Amino acid sequence: MGKNHYELVILGGGPAGLTAGLYAARARIDHVLIEKGAPGGQVLLTDWVDNYPGFPEGVSGFDLMEKMTAHAKRFDLNTITREVQSVVLDGPDIKKLIFIDDSEMTCDALIICSGASANKLGIPGEAELSGKGVSYCGTCDAPFYRNMNVAVIGGGDTAVQEADYLTRFASKVTIIHRRDELRATKIIQEIAFANEKIDYIWNTQVTAIEGKDEVERVVLLDKEGNKSTLDVQGAFILIGVTPNNEMLPLEQLNADGWGFIRADKETLTCVPGVFAAGDIQSKVMRQIVNACGEAATAVIAAEHYLTNRG
Amino acid sequence: MASDKVQQISDAEFDTTIKSAQPTLVDFWAPWCGPCKAIGPVVEELADEYDGKVTIAKMNVDDNPVTPGKFGIRAIPTLIIFKDGEVVDQITGAVGKSQLIELINKAL
Numbered sequence: 001m002g003k004n005h006y007e008l009v010i011l012g013g014g015p016a017g018l019t020a021g022l023y024a025a026r027a028r029i030d031h032v033l034i035e036k037g038a039p040g041g042q043v044l045l046t047d048w049v050d051n052y053p054g055f056p057e058g059v060s061g062f063d064l065m066e067k068m069t070a071h072a073k074r075f076d077l078n079t080i081t082r083e084v085q086s087v088v089l090d091g092p093d094i095k096k097l098i099f100i101d102d103s104e105m106t107c108d109a110l111i112i113c114s115g116a117s118a119n120k121l122g123i124p125g126e127a128e129l130s131g132k133g134v135s136y137c138g139t140c141d142a143p144f145y146r147n148m149n150v151a152v153i154g155g156g157d158t159a160v161q162e163a164d165y166l167t168r169f170a171s172k173v174t175i176i177h178r179r180d181e182l183r184a185t186k187i188i189q190e191i192a193f194a195n196e197k198i199d200y201i202w203n204t205q206v207t208a209i210e211g212k213d214e215v216e217r218v219v220l221l222d223k224e225g226n227k228s229t230l231d232v233q234g235a236f237i238l239i240g241v242t243p244n245n246e247m248l249p250l251e252q253l254n255a256d257g258w259g260f261i262r263a264d265k266e267t268l269t270c271v272p273g274v275f276a277a278g279d280i281q282s283k284v285m286r287q288i289v290n291a292c293g294e295a296a297t298a299v300i301a302a303e304h305y306l307t308n309r310g
Numbered sequence: 311m312a313s314d315k316v317q318q319i320s321d322a323e324f325d326t327t328i329k330s331a332q333p334t335l336v337d338f339w340a341p342w343c344g345p346c347k348a349i350g351p352v353v354e355e356l357a358d359e360y361d362g363k364v365t366i367a368k369m370n371v372d373d374n375p376v377t378p379g380k381f382g383i384r385a386i387p388t389l390i391i392f393k394d395g396e397v398v399d400q401i402t403g404a405v406g407k408s409q410l411i412e413l414i415n416k417a418l
Contacts, residue, residue, distance in 0.1 A: 036406050037348035044344025044404075062344050081351045083407045100408045131385040131402030140343045144384040214382055234384065 002080070005106045006032045007306055008299075009097065011084065012113035012244075014041020016278025016291040016298075018068040018077075020111050023299035025075040029306070032105075033072075034097070036083040040065035041115050042241075042279070043288060046158075047139040047165045051185075052288050061139070064288075084247045087112075089271050108309070109273045109302040112248065112261060113295060116241035116279040116286070121153065125209035126237070133215025133234050138162030141234075145170045150234035151218050152176070153206050159238035160184035160192045166236065167197040174199045174230060176206055176220065201230070209235050243280050256282040267298040273305050315357035317367040321376040327367055328392040333417035334365040335410075338388045340372050345404035346387040352407045353389075356414070364414055393417040 010020045013035030024031040043049065046061030055064070087110070088096040097105045118136035120126060126134055135141040138152070142165060150170045152163040155177035161184070166173045175192075180202045182189050192198055201220065208219040217229045243259045253261050254270045260282035267275040275298040278291035319327050319336070328334045337353050339346035357366035371378045371386060381390065381397070390400040391413050398417045401409060
């Protein structure tokens with residue numbers, strides 16, 4: 001199975017992990033990037049990226065991640081495809097990863113770039129109808145909703161941008177938002193408001209998703225306490241993210257109340273030699289551009305740590 | 311390291327494939343789907359690890375509209391495990407290898 005000790009392990013292969021890999025490979029640090037599938041992360045769920053510098057025409061999430069992967073590989077990025085069961089941190093020196101097949105790997109420094117995944121609503125019908133009308137990825141599933149009515153739940157960048165994308169296939173898209181205004185970036189809002197196929201239901205929560213074998217309607221509850229239903233064939237739940245932290249020792253890493261990992265401006269966590277970059281970090285803004293910036297910082301900080309320790 | 315153990319199947323081959331003697335895992339995917347791509351290497355690994363015990367097949371939903379329609383597939387990647395031609399269970403999204411192993415084990 002190859003080596004079982006590296007100076008630096010990068011956990012995760014989204015924008016942060018691939019950037020950390022690029023910088024580590026160029027610094028000729030003895031490294032490995034561990035990813036459970038093919039690299040790419042959440043960007044793979046994005047139809048179009050319009051705010052990453054250097055792409056004046058925009059770029060598809062898919063293409064951007066292929067380019068980031070190819071870029072890091074050009075400098076001999078070392079990657080393996082394996083799923084980590086747990087990360088064990090013991091004292092200042094022991095950093096161990098245990099994989100799902102019980103094999104182990106140790107490292108001197110660790111950069112956590114495990115990212116985040118779509119939040120679930122946690123309402124009746126959601127789990128039962130997942131993949132049968134309930135979706136967390138408009139870009140993936142939009143073509144299945146040709147000429148249908150769908151609901152998008154959420155009001156942030158992802159929700160509004162995906163609602164716009166869905167109108168290429170669906171006949172009508174209704175954005176259901178619990179507040180009276182969208183949180184999405186203004187230019188994304190402008191595009192959505194100009195799209196005649198998008199309707200809005202404000203100040204309203206979805207309390208259940210109903211249907212026999214597939215989604216037939218969503219149950220709504222407005223601010224005044226009025227209940228109603230909306231007939232839709234699809235319900236796209238795009239309400240922010242939850243950290244991919246199942247494998248991490250959260251208490252030791254001083255995770256915040258949501259389970260994101262606190263790190264200082266050099267990306268150092270409270271454990272020496274352990275760094276966090278990208279969406280897993282406890283922070284206000286989660287974008288590709290700052291994930292990459294944090295990852296570059298993390299590699300430089302890790303390099304200092306590796307040079308100066310002991 | 312693409313595995314030659316993964317069968318690419320079409321609508322026409324579907325029934326024969328799932329009625330074979332051993333359980334069959336079918337990965338419904340499309341080339342434009344990012345998470346499908348992410349899960350690809352894991353499916354290939356499983357094909358090597360379960361060689362001789364479970365048939366691992368992939369169906370492109372763009373080229374094969376009939377079968378996904380029959381199983382009400384509205385999200386990809388969806389992976390369905392079949393035994394004796396019947397659905398045992400299914401999972402949607404770019405899940406981890408451990409969840410896919412759990413899915414396969416339901417048919418073993």
